[in-house]
Amino acid sequence: MSEISVENVSFFHGKGTPYEIKALDGVTLNIVPNTITGIIGHTGSGKSTLVELFNGILKPAEGRVLLDGADIWAKPKEIRNVRFRVGLVMQYPESQLFEETIRQDIAFGPRNMGLSEQEIEERVIEAAGFVGLGKDMLDKSPFDLSGGQKRRAAIAGIIAMRPDVLILDEPAAGLDPAGREAIFSNIMEYRKNSGSTVVIVSHSMEDMARYCDRVMVMSEGKLIMNGTRDEVFSKPERLAEAGLDIPQITKLMLLLRERGIEVDTGVYTSERAYEELIRLFKKDTAQSR
Amino acid sequence: MKNIALGQYYPAKSPLHRLDPRIKVLLALIYICAAAFCKNIIGFGVLLVSALLIVALGRIPFKTIFRSLTPVLFVMLFAVFFQVFFTKGDMLLFAWWKLQIYGEGLYLALFTIVRIFTLIIGTSMFLTYTTTPIELTYAIEDLLSPLKKLKVPVHDFAMMMTLALRFIPTLVEEADKIMTAQKARGADFSTGSLVQRAKALKPVLIPLIVSAMRHAVELAVAMECRCYHGDGTRMVVRKCRFSDIAALIVMIIFLAGIIYLNILGLVYTA
Ligand SMILES: Nc1ncnc2c1ncn2[C@@H]1O[C@H](COP(=O)(O)OP(=O)(O)O)[C@@H](O)[C@H]1O
Numbered sequence: 001m002s003e004i005s006v007e008n009v010s011f012f013h014g015k016g017t018p019y020e021i022k023a024l025d026g027v028t029l030n031i032v033p034n035t036i037t038g039i040i041g042h043t044g045s046g047k048s049t050l051v052e053l054f055n056g057i058l059k060p061a062e063g064r065v066l067l068d069g070a071d072i073w074a075k076p077k078e079i080r081n082v083r084f085r086v087g088l089v090m091q092y093p094e095s096q097l098f099e100e101t102i103r104q105d106i107a108f109g110p111r112n113m114g115l116s117e118q119e120i121e122e123r124v125i126e127a128a129g130f131v132g133l134g135k136d137m138l139d140k141s142p143f144d145l146s147g148g149q150k151r152r153a154a155i156a157g158i159i160a161m162r163p164d165v166l167i168l169d170e171p172a173a174g175l176d177p178a179g180r181e182a183i184f185s186n187i188m189e190y191r192k193n194s195g196s197t198v199v200i201v202s203h204s205m206e207d208m209a210r211y212c213d214r215v216m217v218m219s220e221g222k223l224i225m226n227g228t229r230d231e232v233f234s235k236p237e238r239l240a241e242a243g244l245d246i247p248q249i250t251k252l253m254l255l256l257r258e259r260g261i262e263v264d265t266g267v268y269t270s271e272r273a274y275e276e277l278i279r280l281f282k283k284d285t286a287q288s289r
Numbered sequence: 290m291k292n293i294a295l296g297q298y299y300p301a302k303s304p305l306h307r308l309d310p311r312i313k314v315l316l317a318l319i320y321i322c323a324a325a326f327c328k329n330i331i332g333f334g335v336l337l338v339s340a341l342l343i344v345a346l347g348r349i350p351f352k353t354i355f356r357s358l359t360p361v362l363f364v365m366l367f368a369v370f371f372q373v374f375f376t377k378g379d380m381l382l383f384a385w386w387k388l389q390i391y392g393e394g395l396y397l398a399l400f401t402i403v404r405i406f407t408l409i410i411g412t413s414m415f416l417t418y419t420t421t422p423i424e425l426t427y428a429i430e431d432l433l434s435p436l437k438k439l440k441v442p443v444h445d446f447a448m449m450m451t452l453a454l455r456f457i458p459t460l461v462e463e464a465d466k467i468m469t470a471q472k473a474r475g476a477d478f479s480t481g482s483l484v485q486r487a488k489a490l491k492p493v494l495i496p497l498i499v500s501a502m503r504h505a506v507e508l509a510v511a512m513e514c515r516c517y518h519g520d521g522t523r524m525v526v527r528k529c530r531f532s533d534i535a536a537l538i539v540m541i542i543f544l545a546g547i548i549y550l551n552i553l554g555l556v557y558t559a
């Protein structure tokens with residue numbers, strides 16, 4: 001199982017031009033293997049830049065990116081191997097589809113890995129299955145699919161490389177609620193079957209709360225929170241400071257707390273809120289008796 | 290990558306940035322004439338000083354200017370080489386085997402360098418560094434508008450230019466994103482034979498063309514929705530100010546001065 005760690009990394013976009021921007025500023029973190037890690041932050045906080053450093057698309061200006069303890073830039077000629085091990089699904093990945101059929105498009109990654117035709121075919125069918133594209137779809141043109149289907153075909157293109165770590169940059173952006181649901185259940189299914197590490201970038205707190213074991217919060221190029229889901233969501237004030245929309249249900253709990261009701265404000269799902277309110281209600285009735 | 294697409298416009302607050310773009314086009318044209326007509330040693334000195342002055346007025350760092358000069362360095366060297374070794378004259382400075390170098394050759398080479406240098410500084414300082422491409426097309430449209438009377442479709446050409454310029458950064462950015470996405474799938478754009486590299490571009494070009502077509506259709510629809518039919522007149526955004534006129538007058542005097550120096554003598558001709 002591969003572990004990604006990042007040591008004191010800074011990155012500049014447009015270095016040496018009048019448009020220079022410091023996108024990352026001294027970020028240190030590691031992605032715990034076998035978990036689903038969520039990276040959350042406001043637009044422009046540096047999430048995409050961060051994940052593009054993970055698989056060697058970008059090279060840090062300062063600091064190191066390690067994969068299983070080895071600097072990924074130690075041998076720049078072999079950076080492709082890092083990209084096969086750390087699969088990155090970019091934002092709006094449907095714009096990368098180019099082949100005549102979905103089958104060929106999903107095969108692009110595995111073919112670049114130099115696998116045998118038989119192995120490629122096997123992986124294509126497996127990956128398409130994970131994202132819910134049946135065998136009958138494989139010979140269609142990617143340009144004939146619906147938006148959600150295109151997105152899933154593009155994700156399959158990365159899954160087919162069987163990466164140790166799968167990173168998805170805003171996988172549900174621009175999809176309708178049913179499409180979002182489908183994408184996330186595909187990802188969960190994939191994770192259960194493959195046991196690989198998954199990183200999801202999002203700016204939706206609700207998604208993070210539902211699917212992630214660990215959460216990292218980015219703000220203005222810095223990592224400001226990093227911990228388990230419970231640890232991070234138990235400090236809603238700090239999330240609000242970073243300009244993030246906290247889950248609706250947490251907002252409700254905060255409002256109750258403001259009115260002097262002793263609720264746990266680290267609640268981020270409606271099920272937990274229900275339990276918490278029932279607990280309070282029982283305590284209340286017991287006291288008043 | 291993006292900066293190339295922005296036509297090297299260098300955002301800054303300077304007297305040159307503030308000038309009316311139409312005036313800047315005229316200034317560039319007059320300056321080019323001055324550099325081309327100059328035949329006089331003093332004139333070349335004046336040109337060189339004026340070029341440096343213009344750079345200072347535009348508040349562009351010399352490093353940036355120098356970078357834009359490097360592509361033409363080769364052309365300069367080439368010209369210098371020919372002029373030094375193949376000019377025949379009266380002042381023989383150096384002779385060895387079949388090689389003869391004359392003073393005239395050295396002079397010519399020096400003048401060529403100054404001329405190319407000032408031509409590039411002139412056009413890039415007035416037109417690319419301190420004027421955005423969009424301002425430039427508007428300026429050219431305005432300056433050519435008398436041709437509309439002769440039924441030349443100046444407006445249509447200007448609109449086409451504007452749209453093309455508007456979409457270059459978008460397409461460059463998109464090409465960048467698509468390349469990144471394919472790299473993440475192990476595409477390799479930088480090694481292999483020429484044929485292999487050309488083939489490696491297919492996964493970039495096809496999605497890029499698809500998205501360019503989409504942009505074109507969306508833009509056409511959006512323009513039609515706003516009743517664009519290509520015969521409207523654009524509002525004049527700005528009027529010439531005193532400083533614009535003053536700059537133009539200074540430049541005309543400069544050109545007159547250079548020509549006057551030529552007439553005065555001290556003319557160097559090969
Ligand atoms: N290719 C690029 N060129 C220049 N600036 C960029 C580029 N990509 C991102 N940036 C800038 O870097 C910062 C971080 O961007 P990004 O990593 O995309 O944030 P996020 O994914 O969290 O929205 C932003 O200010 C953005 O404008």
Ligand SMILES: [Mg+2]
Nearest residue numbers: 047048091169
């Ligand atoms: Mg992003």
